[in-house]
Amino acid sequence: MNQTMQIDLSNKTALITGATGDLGRVMARTLAGCGANIVLHYNNNEAKARELMQEITNLGRRAMIVQADVTNEQQMNEMKAAVAEELGHVDIVVANAVIQYQWTSILEQPIADYVSQFESCVLQSVFLAKAFVPAMIERKAGRVIGINTECAMQNFPNQSAYTAGKRGMDGLYRVLAKEAGEHQITVNQVAPGWTISDRDRASGIDENNPYAQSVPLKRRGTDQEIANTVAFLASDLASFITGAYIPVNGGNVMPAI
Template sequence: MKTVLPPKIDLNGKCAIVTGATGELGRVIVRVLAAAGADVAIHYHSSRTRAEALRKEIESLGRKAFVWAADITVEAEVLAMRDAVRKELGDPDIVVNNAVIQYEWTSVLEQAVSDFESQFRSTTLHNVLMAKAFAPAMIERGHGRIIAINTECAMQCTPSQGAYASAKRGQDGVMRVLARELGPSGITVNQVAPGWMISEKYREAGQERQEAYEAGVPLRRRGEDVDIANAVSFLASDLASFISGVYLPVSGGNVMPTI
């Protein structure tokens, strides 16, 4: 009998790009991908100091890292980022669309129309532009991973989530279509949907516990930011080579897609 070895997430020889890489979740995703062996292009919008610190951190692991600023809602800037990453690291094997702009959560009637439009651009259009920029090279190679960060809010649709949930549901539609369109070229397209995770800012403020929220979560606790990064790294790896079109909640069961 052939020996079955335990699975291991191995991204050595792979190049990833993470948008919104200087944010609370983005930083952890970058670290986990690099720890698994990937070189990483670090996208940021305005936090250059934080981006450079993250670059040095990744390089200390023996991985290559590259920093680039762009407005991910503007096609020309996304294409310029693609060209810069290609020159520095090569065409990415893994695209992680994590960047998003969030506005004040209020009722649909009170939310500014401009908030809905901007939320759409930073969420749905962001994913469209990244696919247009980076998928063609994946098609040529016959391999690639596109992973977008969604949210449990896309399923909850509770009061005050109008702008955010509608944009994320639009993203979901685009990603499902892309999964069908890019699948014949060997490219998987998936989404990871966090719950209300514990990140650095909550740890620093001593606010890890949110009892009202935890009471509704089947596991009766909040997850950690690294739980999201681990799901991303799994979907980026060969272990997930036959998984595509998935909306994967990482929320302790707080939301559950049904059949």
């Protein structure tokens, strides 16, 4: 018997860190479109967060904004308390925020950049787990989704701080998947390639660039394609997938067995 599969996140609450960023905005809209209520985390861009909250409430979902430094445990715990007071428990956690910095060689990269990447990739995920996974354990349900990168597999020159932070994040998520699995909590990672976002659309998209031509599908992925994968992993359709690192990059990197 054929059945139509549908991503239904009704009555779920999703927290997205870095929700005002290029990928975060589309994730928020997509999860809301699937029925989820949304917690929009931001660091600096309150205006964009409020604009996005209005978009989501216009869809008939509940939404709230919350400001926090994801590298600060106290602020993350304050975010947890604020969410609990307004929306209750969180069913889906998406760790999307990351600190931006100027890439250069290992010999020239400031040590502060390695610290910032560890804090925003690894410690953010630790703080989120400590804040939200215990309640998931009580409910015997939950989704934790980390936004990683294809760079973690490429290890190209000038990527050292970013790659180190994301590879550390990868190890943490694999361990968390094993620790939380018995409680029916899934823990997965989405690894985008060089993704087309609104910033690219505004400036023009050139698919004849060397990166796109090196991708087996001969194009760059879109922010919506990243968000679609997040929505799938957040849903019951992915109930038996955990510990996965899923590249969404047209085959540009391919994990091997």
